[in-house]
Amino acid sequence: MVDQDGLLVTPADVQDRDAARILLTRLHTAHPEIVLVRADNGYGGEEFATRAQTELGITVKIVSRPKDANGFVLLPKRWVVERLNSWTMRARGNARDYERLMSHAEAHIQWAFITLMTRPLTR
Known part of the structure; x- marks a missing residue:
């Protein structure tokens, strides 16, 4: 269930990337003014970002961990x-x-x- 707050709770067997597709669609319906979302690679990477851009007009910026990083890295x-x-x-x-x-x-x-x-x- 999603309301105007953009909150989605799912069972544990639902992957985050699958829930994110549902959440973005419903969030866009309730708040079409949202045009930028940040996500990590766990949400499907470029495929997720491309789909969100073409279908919803939402730019998804993937915040990736640097490939050469060791240990804790503060991500933007x-x-x-x-x-x-x-x-x-x-x-x-x-x-x-x-x-x-x-x-x-x-x-x-x-x-x-x-x-x-x-x-x-x-x-």
Whole structure:
């Protein structure tokens, strides 16, 4: 299920690249103003990027790890996603995946985002 927030929770047996196709299509329907998305090679690489550009008009920039890199490498803009993931995982309900329904897991994630966005307003 995807709503205007662009959130998609899938079963564990669904590959990220397959879910990304669904998510991009629905996200484009809800927000046609989004024209740039960043992804890593796990989302299908150039084939995924070409399809998104031709079918949806969305430019997908693949953020790749340098081939000659050893150990940890800071990738451009990747830290934004990782930081966001860590913030949502601080919410106790998101630390473990015990939900039977995907809609419940989505509700927990949405609640964590609401908490993140409203906390600065209440200080």
